[in-house]
Structures are given as structure tokens and as C-alpha cells.
Amino acid sequence: MYLRGVKELSLTRSEEDHIKAIHTLTRRDGRAATNAISERLSTKASSVTDMLKKLAEKRLLKHEPYYGAKLTLKGEAVALQLVRRHRLWETFLVDRLGFGWDEVHEVAEQMEHVASEKLVDKLEAYLGHPHFDPHGDPIPDKHGRIRQRKTKSLDSCGPGESVRIVAVSETTDGLLRLLDSKGLRIGTTLVVQEVHAFDGSMDVKPKSGSAFSLSKDVSDHLQVEPS
Amino acid sequence: MYLRGVKELSLTRSEEDHIKAIHTLTRRDGRAATNAISERLSTKASSVTDMLKKLAEKRLLKHEPYYGAKLTLKGEAVALQLVRRHRLWETFLVDRLGFGWDEVHEVAEQMEHVASEKLVDKLEAYLGHPHFDPHGDPIPDKHGRIRQRKTKSLDSCGPGESVRIVAVSETTDGLLRLLDSKGLRIGTTLVVQEVHAFDGSMDVKPKSGSAFSLSKDVSDHLQVEPS
């Protein structure tokens, strides 16, 4: 996935947010439904339809009315650029400015729209070319390439398994603060003790510390690797 | 000058740019003429008039038709906040990311609109609470207070005077690159050798190095302190 032909493009904040939403939804659900986009952007479905028409005109996506939108290569490149900027700024905010990982999303949502290729590249170098953001999400490189990992969600693990937390999906502030309160972060190693069939809750024990319980809602959103 | 009562305010980028332009022009010229504002923002005078009416409604300025605009205390507070953000980001770009001082204005012009008080305060702390930006301009503190200095412009100096460059006014890229090419920067110490009445040009000698000539256009824009 190369990002050529994107440099000269000038998009508004709203256009960029639509493209990013379509990208994210397509990754998650396999498609980007009009309602899903509008919900993500806190707008109405009719506004999204208008925007889809405009972005289709600009060849950033294909819009089959009633059948959803699909980014073109050019649109995908724009989306990856935005994801790159968002995650680099999040990394800056947490690693350098000392923000909590639950406090950075809204600010990064604004900073990702600052348009300057030089800025992004220098920021990346300043941060030491990180491959993952504070939530464990991969940071696309200058060419849009993403380091892939094979992870599974914690709730698919069984008793006895020893795993390391590598990412949090659905990074809502509430979930992140809950993890904070239990001392869980990226890199934490856990051993699964027991899984309760009744509610899907899971007892886990961190390497150092005593065991505690996690609801299925939580274990569902923790991505882990064997360790 | 306190910045209270500004936190809850939400302004668009265009509104903010108008307020900052009025602030800067008032400082420089004693007043903010409609045409001067429009030139600064690359818009038409009629657009500025519309905006002045709107900002007057919001109590950010007083607009006496045909007699110009004057920021209220609230407007002044917003302006100082913007100047603060602009100069802090410029400092970050130069000191941390390694940008040249002639490359940062455009990017800072975008970053100044990222709204987060926490971000600005943490950025300031991260940078070590700087009092001046890369061009020698003072950075307002959290409360809008500016460290005042008594400087004069280089072209008001006479033969024999030894001075230190503390700021560059009118920081256009061209001037900054010219200064770079002559090895002049903030902190450079110069001794005035001779002033030529014919064209106002001035021969100066840096502490280490041989003498050279500066046009009046240049010496005019260098702010210096005795040294």
C-alpha cells in the first residue's frame, strides 16, 4: 500500500473524518454502513450520504447507493495517513507529555488534521520510529505499511494459559480507566486461572500480584499474545 | 491580564484567526484596519466586516463602523491564548523536531487551533517554560502575562555600539533565510562599524568573524539589546 498521489490532495476535516471512519468500520465489520458512519461521527445518516457522494466524485471511494461505501486505493492511502498521524500524536502525548492513555483520543482527533508531511516524519523520528501506539495499535509507516501481529482476544483463552497484553480494542475512556485501576497495561503478563461459564467472567493472575476477576466485556477487548 | 472566562468559549478557526490578526495589528499599528486584517488573512474586506459584526455580537470586540475594531478584555484573552499556543508550538518544532526557524510558521498556524488547555500547559512544561520563541518573540504565560523587554531596532544604533540580537520582527521566510546565510541568529553579538547615509545600510562585525553589510530593510527588523 503506497501513499503516492496523496500529497497534493487537500481535504477538509470533515472529509478526513469520514474517510477514517469508513476505513475503521471496514476493518472491523467488513463494511461501512451509512448509519454506522453517522453514529461514529455524531451526525445524521443523510449528511453521510451527501458526503459519500462528494468523496465518490473525488475518487476517494466507490459509492453503490444502498450498498455502502468502499475506499479506493487513493482513499485507503489517505486513511492510513490519518491513522498514522493519530497514533503518532497519541504516542507523543503519552510518552513525552505525560498524558494518561485514557486522555489522548480527543486531542489526537484534532491533531491528526494538521497537514504537513515533514511534521509527521520528523515527529516519527523524534519518537524513535515507534511501531505501536499507547493502546497497542500498530502505527503505519510513511508508506502506509502496518506491522501485522497474530493476536487473540483474552476471552478466547483457557485456564493455565500465560499471555501478555499487547493491545486494547475499543479504547473508550471508561475501559482504559478500569484497566488502570486493576494495574493492567500494555505488556502486562497474566495467567488465566478459571473461566466461569455462567457469565463468561475470567479469573486472572498477574505475574506479580494476586488474582482478580475480569468480566467478559473486558476480556473481550484485551488482545493478547502467548508468553 | 487574566484569561478567566475564556475556557468555555468555542471558536472556529476563522474566528480565532481574525482575533489574532486584530491583536497583532493593534500592537503594531495602534489600530486594526479592516483592509489590514483582510490582507493578513488573504480574504476580502467585506468578509472581515461580516466577521467583525459577528465577533462584536459575541462580545469579543467593539466594532465602531468605519472606525475599526478593538478587542474587549475577553477578546484580548483569547488572542493571548492563541499567541501563546502559536509560539509554544514553534518552539517545539525548532527545539525538539529540528525544524529551521523559517519553516515553522505555517505549521504553527494550524497547531495553534488545537483546543486543549491541558495540552498547552503540558507542552509548556515539557519545553521547560520558555519565555521566548525561536524568533525571539515573548511567549505569554498561562495567565496571558508577557515578559516585557526594552529593545530597540538595530537601525537605530550608531557606530561603536555593541549589541545582541534578541528578536526578529516581521518573520518572513525570506528574511530568516537571509539571516541564516549571514550566520545571524538570536543571541548573536554585533558591533556597529559604520552607517551609510546614502541608503541607510550598515556595516556590522560579529564577535567572531569579519564585518559585512546589512541593508536598512534588514537592520530595521532586528531587535537588539545593549551588550
Added chain:
DNA sequence: CACAATTATTAGACAAGGCTAAAAATATGT
């Protein structure tokens, strides 16, 4: 001090990006 030049405002238009309400297309359940 009159009148020409300059500066600023008003009037009317338009594009972008939102909205609500109504209509159309697709999906679902019996």
C-alpha cells in the same frame, strides 16, 4: 472647504456541511 481618492460597509450570491421529514429501497419474520 470642496471634491477626489481611499477605505469600509451593504446587498446579494454561492458552496460546504449540517439538519428534518418524506420517500424509496432493502431486509426480515411468519
Added chain:
DNA sequence: ACATATTTTTAGCCTTGTCTAATAATTGTG
């Protein structure tokens, strides 16, 4: 398969920020 529910689009309206052209006010000059 058909009626109903859901999803999406269309139609029409509004606000913001911009423009051009026309008008009004102020300033500078002889």
C-alpha cells in the same frame, strides 16, 4: 411471499464563511 421493519437516499431548509459589485463614509489635497 408478503407485510412490516429497517436502512438509505432525496428534497428542502439553514448557518457559516466566503465572494463581487454597488454604495456610503472618511480622509487627503489643492
